[in-house]
Amino acid sequence: MTMGQPPTVLTAAEAWQTLPVHEWNEAAARHLLQRIGFSAQPAELARVLKDGPVRSVERYFAKMPALPKPRMITNLEKHGPELFRRISAGSAEEKRMAQQEARERSREALFDLTIKWLTLASRPECSPAEKWLLFLSDVWVVGVDKVKNSALIYQHHDILRHFALSDAVSLAKAVSRSPAMVVYLDLQQSKPEAPNENFARELFELFTLGEGNYTENDIKQAARAFTGYRQRQGEFAFLPRQHDSGSKTLFGQTGRFTGDDVIRLVFKQKAAGTFLPKEMVRFYLSEEPLPAAYTDALGAWWAGEKYDLHKLAVKFFSSRLFFSPACRGGYIKSPLHFYLGLVQDLGLSVAPLPRQLIGNLRSMGQMPFDPPNVRGWVGGRSWINSATLASRRQLIQALLSPLNEEALNGDEQIELAAAYADGIRNFTLDQAQLTRWARLAPAERARELIQRHVPALAGTEIERQVVTFLERSAQHSRAETATRAALATLLESPSYQLC
Amino acid sequence: MNNPHPILPSTRREFLHYGVKGVGLLAFSRFAPGFLVESAYAQAPAPEKDRTILVLVQLAGGNDGLNTVVPFADPHYRRLRPNLGLGSDQLLRINDTLAFHGACAALHELLKDGKLGIVQNVGYPNPNRSHFRSTEIWETGSDSNEFLPTGWLGRYFDNACSGTPRRGDPCGVNLGNEMPQSFLSEQQHPTFSLPAGRNRRQQSENLALLEQLVQTPAGHPDHDNAGYLRHTMMDALVTEKKFQKVLANYQTKAAYPGTPFAGSLRNVAALIAAGTATRVYYVSLGGFDTHNNQANAHANLLRQLSEGLAAFQSDLEAKRLDGQVLTMTFSEFGRRPSENESRGTDHGTAAPLFVLGSRVKPGLHGTAPSLDVARNQDLQYSTDFRAVYSTVLDQWLGCKSSAILGQDYRPLGFI
Numbered sequence: 001m002t003m004g005q006p007p008t009v010l011t012a013a014e015a016w017q018t019l020p021v022h023e024w025n026e027a028a029a030r031h032l033l034q035r036i037g038f039s040a041q042p043a044e045l046a047r048v049l050k051d052g053p054v055r056s057v058e059r060y061f062a063k064m065p066a067l068p069k070p071r072m073i074t075n076l077e078k079h080g081p082e083l084f085r086r087i088s089a090g091s092a093e094e095k096r097m098a099q100q101e102a103r104e105r106s107r108e109a110l111f112d113l114t115i116k117w118l119t120l121a122s123r124p125e126c127s128p129a130e131k132w133l134l135f136l137s138d139v140w141v142v143g144v145d146k147v148k149n150s151a152l153i154y155q156h157h158d159i160l161r162h163f164a165l166s167d168a169v170s171l172a173k174a175v176s177r178s179p180a181m182v183v184y185l186d187l188q189q190s191k192p193e194a195p196n197e198n199f200a201r202e203l204f205e206l207f208t209l210g211e212g213n214y215t216e217n218d219i220k221q222a223a224r225a226f227t228g229y230r231q232r233q234g235e236f237a238f239l240p241r242q243h244d245s246g247s248k249t250l251f252g253q254t255g256r257f258t259g260d261d262v263i264r265l266v267f268k269q270k271a272a273g274t275f276l277p278k279e280m281v282r283f284y285l286s287e288e289p290l291p292a293a294y295t296d297a298l299g300a301w302w303a304g305e306k307y308d309l310h311k312l313a314v315k316f317f318s319s320r321l322f323f324s325p326a327c328r329g330g331y332i333k334s335p336l337h338f339y340l341g342l343v344q345d346l347g348l349s350v351a352p353l354p355r356q357l358i359g360n361l362r363s364m365g366q367m368p369f370d371p372p373n374v375r376g377w378v379g380g381r382s383w384i385n386s387a388t389l390a391s392r393r394q395l396i397q398a399l400l401s402p403l404n405e406e407a408l409n410g411d412e413q414i415e416l417a418a419a420y421a422d423g424i425r426n427f428t429l430d431q432a433q434l435t436r437w438a439r440l441a442p443a444e445r446a447r448e449l450i451q452r453h454v455p456a457l458a459g460t461e462i463e464r465q466v467v468t469f470l471e472r473s474a475q476h477s478r479a480e481t482a483t484r485a486a487l488a489t490l491l492e493s494p495s496y497q498l499c
Numbered sequence: 500m501n502n503p504h505p506i507l508p509s510t511r512r513e514f515l516h517y518g519v520k521g522v523g524l525l526a527f528s529r530f531a532p533g534f535l536v537e538s539a540y541a542q543a544p545a546p547e548k549d550r551t552i553l554v555l556v557q558l559a560g561g562n563d564g565l566n567t568v569v570p571f572a573d574p575h576y577r578r579l580r581p582n583l584g585l586g587s588d589q590l591l592r593i594n595d596t597l598a599f600h601g602a603c604a605a606l607h608e609l610l611k612d613g614k615l616g617i618v619q620n621v622g623y624p625n626p627n628r629s630h631f632r633s634t635e636i637w638e639t640g641s642d643s644n645e646f647l648p649t650g651w652l653g654r655y656f657d658n659a660c661s662g663t664p665r666r667g668d669p670c671g672v673n674l675g676n677e678m679p680q681s682f683l684s685e686q687q688h689p690t691f692s693l694p695a696g697r698n699r700r701q702q703s704e705n706l707a708l709l710e711q712l713v714q715t716p717a718g719h720p721d722h723d724n725a726g727y728l729r730h731t732m733m734d735a736l737v738t739e740k741k742f743q744k745v746l747a748n749y750q751t752k753a754a755y756p757g758t759p760f761a762g763s764l765r766n767v768a769a770l771i772a773a774g775t776a777t778r779v780y781y782v783s784l785g786g787f788d789t790h791n792n793q794a795n796a797h798a799n800l801l802r803q804l805s806e807g808l809a810a811f812q813s814d815l816e817a818k819r820l821d822g823q824v825l826t827m828t829f830s831e832f833g834r835r836p837s838e839n840e841s842r843g844t845d846h847g848t849a850a851p852l853f854v855l856g857s858r859v860k861p862g863l864h865g866t867a868p869s870l871d872v873a874r875n876q877d878l879q880y881s882t883d884f885r886a887v888y889s890t891v892l893d894q895w896l897g898c899k900s901s902a903i904l905g906q907d908y909r910p911l912g913f914i
Contacts, residue, residue: 363678406784485705493712494728
């Protein structure tokens with residue numbers, strides 16, 4: 001089934017009603033957890049099943065978890081002024097050295113941020129909120145390749161985090177002042193005599209309204225309104241003398257509009273109500289858009305709720321449509337979803353080894369904080385080709401085998417030793433767990449592996465094939481080796497790539 | 500393999516066999532690997548078997564060049580390496596000033612036999628001493644302050660592999676757990692990874708199980724995405740299965756050492772011997788980040804490298820494939836000339852690299868670094884690594900290097 005047609009028999013009005021109690025069951029709870037987070041862990045599953053969809057979503061979206069500023073980001077900020085001075089005032093050689101140092105520090109800081117964010121997102125109780133943040137950052141996109149300064153990237157995500165559950169209007173206003181955004185979409189260069197249209201265009205097209213809901217003239221006028229927005233060493237600054245305070249006409253209204261006024265006008269457009277819900281469908285449900293009547297209905301309701309993001313999340317994730325059969329089971333996990341799901345399913349911690357981790361994520365096609373362009377990640381089938389599938393399989397092999405510590409570089413060994421000192425060592429599959437599984441008879445072992453990791457396959461032909469594989473392997477391989485192989489194969493199978 | 504009826508055909512003949520047995524070409528072709536369907540229809544010609552092949556060997560962690568090709572006659576060497584400096588009993592002389600580390604006996608032999616070239620003092624301007632960044636610079640072929648989204652070999656694939664008919668053989672094969680950045684390309688090309696080392700029996704059985712799983716509809720069989728995933732995965736599995744068959748049946752003509760590195764090279768030889776259309780192989784040997792108590796660890800790594808490469812070369816020679824293959828090593832940086840306080844060495848800059856093959860111009864290329872450096876000062880490179888790449892691209896792979904590297908470099912004489 002696909003979503004091109006109206007899903008099952010729900011009308012547009014029924015689609016957004018709360019799921020009736022009699023349709024709530026373990027499969028539905030699992031669907032909820034896998035889609036709003038990265039996997040369904042037993043403890044969360046039991047609690048969600050008891051609480052029902054509304055209370056569960058309200059709990060997960062009650063408030064955003066905190067992500068304390070990573071140490072290397074702080075370091076980067078501390079050295080910022082000095083590096084800035086050397087870059088702007090030093091000799092050519094001094095300037096070059098300072099630029100290189102700035103890049104180095106920024107890169108190290110980004111690695112630190114990546115590991116810290118993945119670690120937070122991998123905590124099952126935090127996963128839904130962190131996935132929501134990933135969603136918002138896939139709408140309000142900035143990329144480190146152009147922004148260059150990881151401290152601004154951290155700050156941008158902190159802004160998203162701060163407004164993630166407030167209202168979309170406040171969020172939009174805050175993001176228009178995000179120093180990373182000011183750099184990323186060229187507000188920094190925008191002047192009254194030469195307004196830069198980049199931000200105004202993407203604000204309408206990719207952040208709030210979608211194509212076809214504004215004119216080229218609206219963009220030109222809005223660009224004038226956003227003149228004077230600057231960032232100075234990581235702080236937002238408004239320069240009145242660089243701001244065009246003259247009269248502008250857009251969306252049929254005339255006035256001496258500021259940037260905030262433009263955002264206010266944007267959210268008077270009907271398309272502002274439907275845009276984010278459509279993005280949610282794309283990010284959480286399906287590559288196929290819903291028929292307009294469905295998103296129109298939700299958009300009208302959401303506009304009436306003053307674009308409250310928390311209310312939108314609760315409504316969307318507990319709706320009949322979200323749980324409808326057409327929306328289940330056919331979603332291709334993104335590389336981050338896949339990785340974090342594996343970490344949770346295998347009971348692991350995120351390894352403090354950025355070289356390996358970032359290498360894996362990059363070859364699967366998704367580097368955190370580094371989207372391909374302002375459109376964000378395309379998602380869906382574009383994640384899958386022979387090379388990215390091979391990379392997914394390699395990641396599994398890496399997580400199931402003990403770390404080869406001898407092949408690590410010195411700095412990595414230091415990171416690892418620090419983690420060990422904190423008592424964290426579960427960076428790859430626990431070998432004792434493997435041994436416990438290996439003691440089970442093949443039928444029991446297959447059931448355990450499937451129930452725990454790919455419950456959708458329980459009782460299927462595939463379970464029987466795994467039993468046969470384990471029985472046959474017993475003739476020549478160690479039970480641990482065969483068990484690891486069976487688990488790897490289950491995780492590599494098409495079923496595990498979907499949820 | 501135990502399964503007497505393989506579910507997936509891995510050759511054109513097996514595939515056609517399915518057709519006559521009534522499975523039905525078209526019925527099957529929904530999930531059949533694209534290239535098999537194509538070739539079944541088109542009677543595609545056999546792969547070209549005489550193309551040149553590049554095997555890239557990464558020495559990950561930063562190899563200590565000064566203790567690999569040792570300038571033993573230079574008094575500065577003793578000054579910089581009071582403890583780690585190698586004595587004459589630990590050296591194999593190349594000429595009056597340079598010698599191999601004693602663990603490189605096999606490479607020393609290859610040099611004497613005229614099959615090994617040493618490109619001295621290779622690096623780049625404004626060197627970076629971060630593993631991650633310097634590896635990235637080497638793999639993307641960028642300047643020190645330039646960030647490229649694609650790898651140098653990926654751009655080679657973009658130039659050389661597009662437009663060629665799909666035949667199923669990947670453009671590049673990596674032996675290891677992480678796709679090298681060198682392979683990242685603008686367009687999509689089939690690239691492939693094989694687990695490093697051996698244990699082939701287990702691997703082929705895992706593969707058979709995965710094949711069954713991919714074949715068995717489960718969950719949402721009708722969902723388009725499930726079908727798409729199965730289809731793509733089958734494409735990849737057919738290649739892998741073909742490869743596993745090749746690896747399992749390979750009869751070596753040389754005694755490979757028991758190390759995983761040598762096992763990987765053996766697998767490369769097997770694929771080359773089977774006439775695979777792949778032009779680039781990538782093998783990695785890690786552990787070169789020798790910050791403390793370097794002596795034994797480094798000797799051990801050099802021995803693995805040296806003996807693995809020698810077995811590989813002799814295997815290829817016995818199979819008369821040696822004229823087709825060029826092997827080249829690289830490492831993200833060399834190490835600091837002055838040893839540190841922990842009997843190790845810290846991150847440095849330039850280092851020598853090796854080129855191996857029957858068509859290599861043997862001996863020393865480029866110039867040796869000056870060791871007249873202050874304590875903790877680094878070597879100044881004399882050959883840009885991209886000049887090495889451009890030589891390989893132009894003179895070995897037959898691809899215009901300026902299109903890949905963005906500019907022309909003066910070719911080196913090692914081919």
